[in-house]
Amino acid sequence: KAYSVKGNLKVHMRIHSGDKPYQCSHCHKSFTQNSPLILHMRTHTGEKPYQCSHCDKAFSLNGHLIRHMRTHTGEKPYQCSHCDKKFSNHHNLIKHMSTHSVEPIFI
Known part of the structure; x- marks a missing residue:
């Protein structure tokens, strides 16, 4: 891969080297x-900075809030290609x- 910013190449190379210099001080998981x-x-920490504007639920990740918002909007963006049934996630x-x-599909 080619990168215009040297730092991006350095981060990418960590994938191959296995270098994970950022470590959690609580459980020592590395990133x-x-x-x-x-x-x-x-x-x-339990921090949940993403607050639902329709109810009092809060989420630690924005993606979880977006998924939750579908319970209020009724949006079902995922459609079955076989029967056209729709799903919210x-x-x-x-x-x-x-x-x-x-054949069974394993998740």
């Missing part, structure tokens, strides 16, 4: 970058797809 460590720390679509398959 190649600081940003995933910051997100991981929320599992220890990808996991439920994958589970449903196994009803169309002879």
Whole structure:
């Protein structure tokens, strides 16, 4: 791969070297970058900065808030290609797809 910023190449090379210089002070899990460590720390601190505007639920990750918001909006963006049934999250679509398959789908 080619990178225009030298730091990006350095981060990418950690994938191959296994170097994980960012370590959690609570459980000692290691990361190649600081940003995933910051997100991981929320599992220890309980910080939930993403608040639902419709109810009082809060989430540690923005993606979890987005998924939750579908309970209020009724949005179902994941559609089965076999029967056109729709789902609010990808996991439920994958589970449903196994009803169309002879072979089990493992998640």
